[in-house]
Amino acid sequence: MEILSLLGDGMLIAIQPLNILLILVGVTVGLFIGAMPGLGSVNGVAILLPITFLVPPGSAIIFLAAIYYGAMYGGAISSITLGIPGASTAVATTFDGRPLALKGKARLALVAAAVASFIGGSVANIFFTLFAPLLATVALNFGPPEIFALMLLAFATFVGLGGDDIPKTVLSICFGLVVAAIGFDQISGAPRLVLFGMNGFLGGINFLVLAIGVYGIGEMLWTLDTTRGEVTSSKADISAKGIITDTGETFRLGWKGMSIGSVLGFFVGILPAAGATPGSLMSYGVTKMLSKNPKEFGQGHVSGVTAPEAANNSASTGAMLPMLTLGIPGSPTTAILLGGMVIWGLTPGPRLFIEQSDFVWGLIGSFYVSNFFALVVNLAFIPLFIWMLRMPFTVLAPLIFVLSIVGGYAAMADMFDVWLIVLFGIGAFFLRKFDYPVAPAVLAIVLGPIAEPTLRQSLLLSSGDPTIFFTRPIAGPITFVAIILILLPALKYLRPAKARPAE
Template sequence: MEVLSLLSDGIWLSLQPLNLALIVIGVTVGLFIGAMPGLGSVNGVAILLPITFLVPPASAIIFLAAIYYGAMYGGAISSITLGIPGASTAVATTFDGRPMALKGRASLALTTAAVASFVGGTVATVFFTLFAPILATTALSFGPPEIFALMLLAFATFVGLGGDDIPKTIFSICLGLTLAAVGFDTISGAPRLVLFDIEGFMRGIGFIVLAIGVYGIGEMLWTIEQTRGEITTTNPKMTVKGMVADTKEATKAGWRGTMIGSFLGFFVGILPAAGATPGSLMSYGVAKMMSKKPEEFGNGCVDGVAAPEAANNSASTGAMLPMLTLGIPGSPTTAILLGGMVIWGLVPGPRLFVQETEFVWGLIGSFYVSNVAALVINLAFIPVFIWMLRMPFTVLAPLIFVLSIIGCYAASRSMHDLWLILIFGGAAFVMRKFDYPLAPAVLAIVLGPIAEPTLRQSLLLSSGDPMIFLTRPIAGPITVIAIILILLPGLKYLRRKRSV
């Protein structure tokens, strides 16, 4: 009963005129920040952090958390309408969201993303409210072996994303891991794979550069080649009755993916250094494996949009948990929020719940209010996003190209990266012509920088003994499941070859 009393006080605090206004503004700003390729929640929160010094600390964290929530919703917009992930958290949404838009079902895709995001955020907030101390302690028991086992499981879940051609899928994964290794070695500090000693490669290859190149430039080239230069446009219809029907269909057809993303995303999100991206990728892979019609994934499946969108919103709430209870940020965005809390004179940790009760429960209460506000604002703006798809592709293609260039340059301020997105766009077009899957390569470059250091740290802990991944009580079962999932497509492939 005490928790309910504190929660009601927190919700009442978040409904105060100042805080409610900040939630609405924060969610709206975050929505458009998330939709802009190259920005994302990290940049949005970092840019707007100085503004929060004009308001009390509780209002400041509510405002920044609302931006975080809005950006998680917004990442799906550019993924669906333009085929360009606004951030790494929305890359899995592109796989089915963009095909749905091309089939004239962008309204259903955007509605599915909004509903799944709302459910994922709500489920995660309820878990946060009820089990914060217990879950924080569990997350703290995850060391490098457990994190690597989880990354291995993530790789296992998307081995099947490339279809039935296992060799091409493995090649795509290896290509992504190779690109992820470019730059300085995280342990020895030595430069690796620096082509012709070009200085730009010293910084490594960022995900935004690869994603915009592959899904922005590459997708544009592929569409131009498919249409042979003809003027094309999708003609999505948008009515109030249609939106109600889309909401019903999104709920009915996407419930399985929504539930998978809501639960899996939260538990991945609470792990330090994991964040929403691995959660969304794993949720997509698990949803595909558990689907009765896995062949529909990648061709415009509702579950394929619901799973990653529920997961990235659930994980964004989960990432707040270790930040507040342990002082350990669960994602890059929460690291910035942690810095803000320190500046405001607040010390994250277990005592924060006792010493700053109003602050903590005001923040938790704002999660519920921000979720509702984000759902309403997102649905209200869907007609605007649909309008973009009514433009002829002869207008949309230059727009995609310009947004890709601006998004890349805004993120890195480097001409080197601009040349790279053009190269990756051309390479993605060629790979697609030869039926090589692109998704595994993009996902590998996201997870590679997390998997490699945890693998090497684990082997240093065990003096080079790989059995550490099987003998530890948490890492062992996760590793065994991952190995089974990795071998499963190969066994199916061999069985099919024998039966022919």
């Protein structure tokens, strides 16, 4: 009952006129920041951080958290309407969101993304409110072996993303891991795979640059090639009745993805250095693996939208937990929020809940309010997003190209990244032409920089003994499950081919 009383006090703080205004402005600005390729929640929060010095610290972090929420919702918009992920957290949404839009079901995809984001955020808020101190302690027990075991489990789900051609899927994953290794070695500091001596490779491959190239330029080239430019605009009814109907369809067809994404996303989000991107990718893979019709994923399955969208919103709330309770940021965006709290004279950690109770519970209360307003704002702007899709593809294709180039340049202000975008786009196009799955390579590039250092740190801890992944109480079960999932596809090659039924 004490928690409910504190939450009630926090909600009263969150609905004060100034805070309500900041939440409404924050989620709206965040929605469009998330939808713009190359920006995302990290850049949005960083750019708007100086504005917060005009308001009290409690209102300031409520405003920044609202931007964070809005950006998590907004990342799906360009993924669905243009096929360009607004941020790395929305890459998995592209897999099924864009095919739905091309089938004329853009409204269903946008409603599914909004509703799943709301459900994921709501579940995460409840977990956060009830179990914050306990979950923070569990997250603290995750060392390098546990995080590597979790990454191995994520890789195990990738095999299902490449269809039935397992060798091509494994090759795609290996290619992604090689690309992820470009740049300076995180442990020794030595440069690796710096192609042709180009200094641009020393900083590694920016994942956002890769995602924009593959899913922006590559998708545009693929669409032009397969349709010879004869792409008709998407038609969709944008009435309130239609949105309500699609909400029902979302729950009917995408409930499993929402459930998996909401829970899995939160627990991945609370792990330091994990964040929303691995959570959304893992949720997509697990949902596909547990689906009765996995072959429908990638063709426009509603659960392929609800799983990553529920997960990235759930993970964004989960990432706040170690920041507030331990002073350890769970994602790049929460690292900026942590810096803001220090500037405002607040010290994150266990005593924050005691010494600054009004601040903490006001922030937690704002999570609930921001989540609701983000849903309302998102649904209100669906007609605008549908209007974007009504443009002929002869107009959309140049727009996608310009947005991809500008978004890639805006991320690091480096022309080298622009050339990489074009190169990755052409490469992705030819991979699809030769029936190589692109998704496993992209996902390997996301998790490679997390998996490699944790693997090496674990082996350093154990003096090179790999049994450390099997003997630790948390890492052991995760590793066993991951190995079983990796070996499962091999069984179909061992089974004798079934006789075809008589025609």
